Amino acid sequence: MTPRVSDLSTVEVARPSELANPARLSMLDITKRFGGTAVLDKVDFEVAAGEIHALVGQNGAGKSTLMKIVAGDYTPDSGVVMIDGNKVEIRNPRQGLDAGVGIVYQELSLLPNMTIAENISLGREETRLGVVARDPARKMAEKALALLGIDRLDINTRVGRLSLAQQQIVEIAKVMSYGPRVLVLDEPTAALSLEDTRKLFAALRHLRESGVGIVFVSHRYGEVLEICDRCTVLRNGKVVGREAVAGLTLERLVELTLGELAHRSYHAADRASPGSTGAKGSSGETPLLRVDHLSVGSTVIDISFHVDRGELVGLCGLLGSGQSEVARALYGDAPEVQGTVALDGEVVRLTNPRAAARHGIGFITENRRDEGIFPDLSVVPNVTAASLHESWLGPFVPLLSPRRERARSRQVTDQVGVPRAVEGRRLRLLSGGTQQKVVVARWLAKGSRLLVCNEPTRGVDVGARADIYGQLRDLAGTGAGVVIVTTDIEEALVLCDRVVVCFAGRVSAVVDPREATEESLFLAMQGLGQGSDENGR
């Protein structure tokens, strides 16, 4: 149970040998449906004490749903969850913690203006006559850090002063201080460098000794093979593999992850829109976009690629590989950018979004809630937001014409597939897919010569997804260039003319979807590229 105030100093993980059933976490026969689809279908997932167990699978395979059930955000339609052999019902995150499940999210919940010790014991401080007792907090923090093998970190340092890796370790320590039996780590290495990852792994190995069952959710197969003991692979909501890592090869893992699609290739015939295929780039003309040795902060080290007119180029990679930052840099929204960007042969400086827009670059954000939609405005103003001056009454009359606005909006929303019926509703009330279509419509209305899309179909239903793909292809068909940042292999292969794979801040491969298989693209994303940096032409 959660250590109460009185036992702040006892941070212990219960020894499993005392218990009959050695599995820390047992999820049996879990099924979860959304609408008509089974997102999880009779999934069994077990984590033993003292093991680091990887949970892998593509986006949409069911990993996050499974973990949300463990966290208490979802309840399974059927199936049972057991901790140390005891059946538990977790309805909210608080209950989860009480039941012995600790989750470390990518988004850290630390307060930078407070010290490590203060952060770890936040909400559970012990007081003597009203004064917060520093000793118990110190002991708790030190004990929790000791579980991770860390003994040289000064617990009186303010968290804001720590490096990202250190902060992550503190976050893990904080969760561990609640004495969970199961610890879930969600993509813990996404933002870490090699050195930091090594430090984290050392800490995890130490943690393993204490007997806690660790779930390691990740896309990075190299790391999975290095740190994990066992591995469960999900595909389309089902468990397709449960293997010990020792003796497991990357090929086998890829095979399990992708299934029979591993060797599927996307010949020209499979892909729609004939306009997107065809020999481009061989005409020798200046490319629409040329990126040379781009570096962004500490995430992007050296990336070069080009986009021809009418081309759909995918920037693909695991989370944290740099593709997202490249997209931001192309829109003037990234700090510390070095390298050159040239549009139609002319070098441009993209210092902020307005500069980028002036050069005809458009940007669809991956974070539509915080940066994309205007939730309290209806569809029309959302669509015309980036091209207001075109809704003027006349060329020199700076007054908005409601009729023109609506006409312009309808022109693109009809195209994109936003029903007229919802035109007047506030965006807040519309579905994710419709919202995203509105955002796409906005940039279509603006008319860009290069559209940069960051995860354009994230959180979007299948129908809307197809519509958006169609729109992007049509856009390319008009001669514009499209850059699509995505972590979805299928999307990259189906939609793009060429895929630039990013790994650890560099280009690890340039893939031709007509010749590639999902497997080859997948491996490239894991860092095993066939070719290295893309050469100019």
Next chain:
Amino acid sequence: MAVDSPTLVGPGAPRLGTTTTEQAARFGIVLIAIVIFAVFALTSGPFATVSNMRNILEQVAVIGVVSIGETAVMLTGGIDLSVGSNVLLSSVIMANLNVNHGWPAGLAIVVGVLAALLVGLINGIVSTAFGIEPIIVTLGTLLAAGGLGQIWLNNSWITLHSSVFSDVATVMPLGIPLMAWIMVVLYVVAAVLLYRTTFGRTVYLIGGNRGGARLAALAVNRRLVAVYALSGLMAGVAGYLDAGQLGIISQNDGTGLQFSAILAVLVGGLSVKTGGIGRVEKTLVGTLIAGMIANYFVLQGVAEPYEQAAIGFVILVAVLTDHVLRRREP
């Protein structure tokens, strides 16, 4: 009251549900105004007379004009505390130049208004360039501008003689004081500005999602500076109206004006926390309600402090009502 969008009427108007709470939120404030009017008219003889209506309009003109700027600022999610001092400063400058230095009234007025505009610009520039919360920056200008105005007034007062000033109160086209006309015209202009220009639309976009506005390639910082400048400009105009109405500039001019403006905006239905929602004509209704209440208290012989106390409670009620209504929305 959170259901407004700039395209409330006409194309693309949000077709919201027809639940009673939503209708109440949208038109509620007008109904409340009508109810208040009715109650006051019935309980006080002199209330519903033409001359009293004229009085009310004259009394609310200054606050009404200032509230226009405050509405625009609050739409972007900010707040402007400096308007009271700005009104004082601009009227002091006008009066000083005209009476003590013999400048022609028209020119003096223009300079005064420009000075207020400048203060607004400072508000905008400092808050955007240095990322300081507008409430704190405008607090600083409230103090500084107020201090400056009082220094120039030198602990005395200035009496105005020029008819250019007094005309706003004495000239009455169609029986309504000129200043009330000016206020109404400014509201109309503001409405056009907010609902029919790129600038106005950008204000709503910034208030609705500042990050989104930036990514939509809008000149966010520049518009914010413009909005605060607008608020300053309105304060300047209000300074002129105030000077004309009173005929005399004294130390207490404009004191607390910013709070009356914020009050009018709140009663009219805006929210302080989230920008991007609200309509300027509702601020006008809010101003009128405040004016009616103040007037009523005077007619009933209620001492001013009690009236002030009542207004404070009214804010609380308005806010609580807004909160309750907001809860029930989809």
Next chain:
Amino acid sequence: MTGTRALRAVRLLERGFLVLVIGALVILFWRLSPGWLNSQTVPFIVAQNAPLEVLAVGMTFSMISSNIDLSPGSMLSLAAMVTGLVVESTGSLWLGLLSALGLTLSVGVVSGYLVGRLQISAIIVTLATYIWAAGLATAINGANAIPITGSMFRYLNDGVDGWTWTILVVLVFVVVGQFLLRSTKFGYYSRAIGRSGEFARRTGVPVVRYTVYVFVFMGLAIWLATVLSVSQLGAAQSSAGVGLELDAIVAVVIGGTRLTGGEGSVLRSGLGALVLAVLSNGLSSLGLSDAYYDLWEGLALIAVLVVSVLLQRLVVRLDARRQVEHKRTSAPGLALQAA
């Protein structure tokens, strides 16, 4: 590495900034008006501005928890008038002060609830209080003061060479305030709430309860300020607190606390109040009116903010440069060798 040294220098500048400013002001006024500075000046300044200093303590907690409070000035006036009223009708000073305490604390509870539980913006709630409390305060006795005397008051204003008990009360309150901020759950949670109410809630901090505590604490500070104010004036005046809330906010901001961030220091707010106190006293010794004080106060506020932002940006830039170099020198993420 010059980066770290420059970083340290800038940080040092930030910390010592206030003391430098106070020192500079003192020297400035002394040069402008030599007779101004004598052995009694310092205690006099501190004692004269006691209400402001006390309010600054309360306001520190408010701003740290990201709740701005516009009510203290009016509440002080109202509390004073209530005290006067009760003293007038019952003759007991203690009863009067007790009523005032009851008033400020209960208003604190209600405000805290509205802000914490109903999530109404603090600006609106405290603005409403600002308006109605000022109104009521004037309504009680118009512009006339109600004289209040009592042995306790004489005691407070007694002292040696200008060092009165009032000053001690202020110092103790400031120290207690700082202690509360640094070493109690109240302080911890105020900071947590100010930084991110969401994270605080996730970690099990009772946000509503502690928001109420913040406002109640301000109520306590208001009461204490009322006591000191009334004792100095010897009377209850409805104009007693006018403008004090703005001064308190300025003092806290000059002291380095920002509205967002959950960071701050009561001690520095005290110093900020001292800056304003010296400014006010110095200007009046030069024969300049209150208006000059307002002007310089406003300018000082903006100047301090701008400088602090510039310093902060400098720190961030120096810091970031260090971190980028650190990450670049380590090789990119794990790469596998093909089997």
